Amino acid sequence: MNTPASTPYREPFSPGLRLLLAGPIIWSVYHIIGYFLVEIACTRNLPSGPLLSVTAMTLIVAVLTLLSLGGIAITGFLSYRLMRQADEQQTGVQEREHFLGMVSALFNIVLALTVLADGASLLVLGPCGGAI
């Protein structure tokens, strides 16, 4: 490519963006896998067996819930730390990372609540909600 005498600014990748994306990705994976596992566990068309039993699937979803919560908690903490480390009053990278860290930390609180609410349904309703 053409190179101007004075090299154009190249923007470093933002750690704040990485954190901002991590939480939703964890939640999306959890939500899709959790939904499919429950659907598989509670459908009557699948063969029964130790790996495909309703109890096993429920256990897997419960473990997934805990793992997702852990992931979101870590992401939230890292975002909060980023926010504290970056100085809002500065311009450029500092200002931007403070902002992204703050948005990500707040977002992870909402995501944690969502995963908690999802997972709680297993505890309250039990496997397949008593459907089978």
Added chain:
Amino acid sequence: METASPAPGEQSVPQHQSREMTASVPRTVHEALDFTWQDPPGLIGALMALQNDTLGTRVMGTAFMFFLLGGINALLMRIQLARPENDFLTAQSFNQFFTMHGSTMMFLFAVPLLEGFAILLLPFLLGNREMPFPRLGVFTFWIFLFGGLLFYASFLFQEVPDTGWFAYPPLSELTFSPSLAMDFWLLALGVSEIGAIAFGVEIIIAIVNMRAPGMTISRMPLYAWAMLITAFAIVFAFTTLLIASLLLELDRGYGTRFYDPTGGGSPLLWQHLFWIFGHPEVYIQLLPALGFVFMITPVFARRRLVGYPYVVMALLAIGILSFGLWAHHMFAVGLPPTSLTFFAAASTMVAIPSGVQIIANLATIWTGRPVFLTPFLFVIGFIVLFVMGGITGVMVASLPLDWQVHDTYFVVAHFHYVLIGGVTFPVFAAAYYWYPKFVGRRMNERLGRWHFWLAFIGFNLAFFPQHILGLMGMPRRVYTYPSGLGWDGYNLASTIGAFILAAGILLFVVNLFYSARRGEPAGDNPWGADSLEWATTSPPPSYGFAVLPIVHTRHPLWDQEELTEGDPRIKNLVQSLGRWPLTWRAALTTTPFDARPVEIFRVAGPSIWPFIAAVGLIVVFASEIWRQHTLTLTGALIMLVAFIGWHRREPIPGDLEEERAFEREHGVYVRKRGSPVVIRNATLLSILIVLVAMASLWFSYFYIRIENPAWPPETVPRAAPVFPIISSVLIVLAAAAGFWARRGVLVDDNNRLRIGLITAFVLGLGAVIVQISALVRLNYGWTFNAYASIFYLLSGVAIATAILGLLLFLRVLFGAWRGEYSSAHFLGVEVAELFWYGITAGWLISFGILYLTPVLT
């Protein structure tokens, strides 16, 4: 926080800024810029017009025309329901009108209108000169218009769709809808869905890469944030809908079995795919509307918005969580209760970010000094109505209540509160707010107030009683009802309310035309607003900004004395850009986070080819309604020729030495053949769209698999994995060869580039041939059962995308032979390579799923 702006309508503080911004630019320069940027004259010129303000206004005008048509459908339905046992409409025509009403409002009004607003506003709001792909914008406008007209042409052929805007199978399958009505629905709306995705891509790139210098990610106007999230949601949601529609059209026209339970398919698969689109669709409409509200509230409350980062978080949360709620439209179809609670939980949780939005608005108004002019009245109306719609939303997120009110008028009331209160009211607010900027005159305030109060009262009279009707058990989509059920009065009130609402909208139309001629001259900034579009004249010049602004705060017009002061290097750049180039349409790209200048690039100029391509596309889709395959191929050929013409290299005026001098002086690239930044990002988005389409098919595969006790079904032999293993190895090797070729061009080794490209092409072609031969060897067709249908389709899509990648390689190879590429110019090579990586990922996952998962289960 102190008040930063004058009272709306009292003083036009920023007007001096627009003059100062351009004071250093001689008049002749303005004339030259105007000559370069304006749309061509005449009829042919009108077909090619691509200025963002022309295009945005056209899209909005067309969408508003469809809004009026959809509104007429609604009024006809309300007349029918005004009294019991009415015979104004037949059951059949009632079905047709509610289908046309819903489909029009969702596909032809709301999303296109909001995208049209974005096309119109974003370049001004972001402080740049144009959208990144004006020709794509032209193409998209025409396909939207043609698609909408084709949809309404169903009346001419007496093949009006009548299965509801959601078109559930089996009702929409060929057995129960044998006429062409469903084909009109699928194919005509399919065209406008493609348009929605194309606009989405353009909006994303404009916001990410075309902001004014200094408009960092934390200073972006909230409307830009809202549109960025919306555009990503459009890419994901509409692609999924396109795949769902493709499956249904294949079922109807070509005998596949995706939604046919007798062949192992499932009608519920449609519901899943449709609502994976359909629920985010609500937020795709809501988020831009929230963006309007967050631009208007601070101006009329005369203070900065409370909680900007919280609002950004809430916008993001709404956008992302909206994709996890789809099954809350399916609470009554018999999913396992635990699955349902997953979706109930997510549905309830979306109330949190929604609440944050409302609280931020209320806090801003509470702590401000509000001025209640028409745009702000509609914002207040939005808050009231959206809160009511939101509360009933939380109610229907609860399983027991939803089971009671499912498919009743309670749900109709709920979503109209959300969609009219939450979307249409902010749209009217935005229309009153930005009209002066683009027309140069304010809309009449008295007519505006009448419009607001008629709309507010009429709306509540029309839809509030429907909550009660729903709770009393009146089902939706019934064309009449017996008297004596206690429904009569509520229905009559609802009809009267609908007509009052319509009268309000009629006043708005009158006001639009009246004020264009007789409205009070607006000045540059009649509201004392804070965002960049108000720094231009009203109406703005065709090029937007002669000297691009430099942004230092979230409220540049309130906080900055000067819009052209800043880092000397950037200041020098924007000043120079005001004087050079004048003979080609130059815009600026900036970095995604910090908005630091990267390139001056040439935005494409007018061309007739996008229009011709749009004609070709509509011929393809229209002829498929009648299964006229020869005509379909003709349309495809027209498109192909048009695309070649569209991208043909054109002579560009300018002096190479001048360009180099500009680059040396300012440290930015000058790209007269288009922006690598923009094109690279467009390529990445194209790959994303392909992968989302494939992911929709992967989802379909697993869903059909769960619905079947044996996999593959006992009547189908398990496919041997030898062929996909060979083809996958070839695909990966082709990617490696492409990588090697690109490394070659970076060191100006043209031989290595050619050898690498030839190798990649041959290996890729080999993979395609191997996989096609695997399909040919199967002893069953795709109509055999749902397994066969998904097997063939997923394989076919992977092969088709690989063929597309091969064509790209071929084009690049042609360029390499002509010596087009060097270490200074290798964008084409990079695009082909990136696209092949995407294809490789899709290929490996698709064939992994098709051949390996049956073994695993």
